[in-house]
Amino acid sequence: MVSPRAPSAEIIIHCFDSRVDLSAEERHYLQRMVKSPKVHSAGSEIIASGTPLDNPLFLLSGWAFAAVNLSDGRRQIIDFHLPGDILGLSTRANSKSYECWIALTTLVTANARAFLSFLQPEADVHYPGLARIARIVECEREMRHVRHIVRLGSQLAPARMASLILDLARRIERCGLMNEGAFELPITQEFLGNALGMSTVHVNRTLQQLRHGGLIRLKNGTLEVLNRTGLERAAEDEVSA
Amino acid sequence: MVSPRAPSAEIIIHCFDSRVDLSAEERHYLQRMVKSPKVHSAGSEIIASGTPLDNPLFLLSGWAFAAVNLSDGRRQIIDFHLPGDILGLSTRANSKSYECWIALTTLVTANARAFLSFLQPEADVHYPGLARIARIVECEREMRHVRHIVRLGSQLAPARMASLILDLARRIERCGLMNEGAFELPITQEFLGNALGMSTVHVNRTLQQLRHGGLIRLKNGTLEVLNRTGLERAAEDEVSA
């Protein structure tokens, strides 16, 4: 376990700020919430499946993913999570979780339990901006789910890959971790396969294809988008191209 | 256009009742809401993609589906909708819809706009049961999405098909349209393919397989589950709730 850096709500505030107007009071409230961060090691299960979703977490740094474990040991990754996201936030706090959340890298979380109440019908809303963010977080997750369904159901391997990369790139940009078109992508080819419904070998070949097409560079866990419009074209309808 | 039967909130109340306790007042409120039903013909677009989701609809009778249209004319079906469902309900009422909703059969809808406000953080909740239902509807949709991701990403054709059939059967049961293990399934093989990410030909072969395995009977749009546990085994489905 790495000792956490000084706890900071900066990333959270930054990510929320781009979506709603936060009052000074709300910023302060967030600062207070992020007082006792927790460090998780890479690969550890942060929220197990089958547990009640009564303890959502801010993701302050590092990457995670939500997944469903199948009875035969395989796993389907449903969604990736970046700094600024909230893990395990659901209206259905008391019902058991179907998914689990797992750390992809060493990561730091903080309790976000207050966000749960914002989702309840009887919520007494002292913080309208935060309540709105809670709803927006759920909405964006749904949009990602729908896009993922489209990827898995209607696209060939190169389009799936390109589409996922673009999704991640856009989110990385928003939370300020993009560095001149490049960003850290701590997802092994095995996990990319678990997300995109393809074998590790085929992930490798598909990435080669994107590389040779001059669309991306990917080396040592750093991904650089070399040709954005090309990548977008590849993501949209690979089949017709 | 079939002339609508006497407008009735019965199906709505029945479906909601199985999930929350409704007050007499809330039942009455639902009755009033369902006063001016509208009939849509099979195949018509009920909510277009790109429009704001500011007008959710009760589905009183018939089937519909939510889909994403791809640039090359193909379409990915995201979710099916049965009587008792709400179409186009989203927290993001003002943002443009990515999906569209289309009638699978002739169907009858009624305005459910009041449910929109139940999802807003500032909602002034006079009807806690209905507000709760609005959340539950969103939650259940998310669970269906996640299961669909698992299907498309991790399962072979027979398991996909079995899993979808089971999902539909469970929902049909809940809204009281199951008839001794059999129900109307007004989904052509083409649409099943659009949902399950497979070609019409392969849908046909997969259904044959399930038939010959003695798991289902499907004739003239009526599906009968002959061997429930066998179907569940085929679906590799441990989620029975």
Place this chain on the structure above:
DNA sequence: CGAATCGTTGACGTAAGTCAACTTCAGTGG
């Protein structure tokens, strides 16, 4: 230095797509 872990490549097998023909079957109209 082994020992992991991850990435890469080739040979080969298989699930599923494509194309095309042929059935049903429900309308519809002469």
Place this chain on the structure above:
DNA sequence: CCACTGAAGTTGACTTACGTCAACGATTCG
């Protein structure tokens, strides 16, 4: 009544995208 039509379902022959297996580099790390 039958002949015609169009939509849905069914089947066979062939192609292809992707999986599987297995071997082999590259990196990192105790």
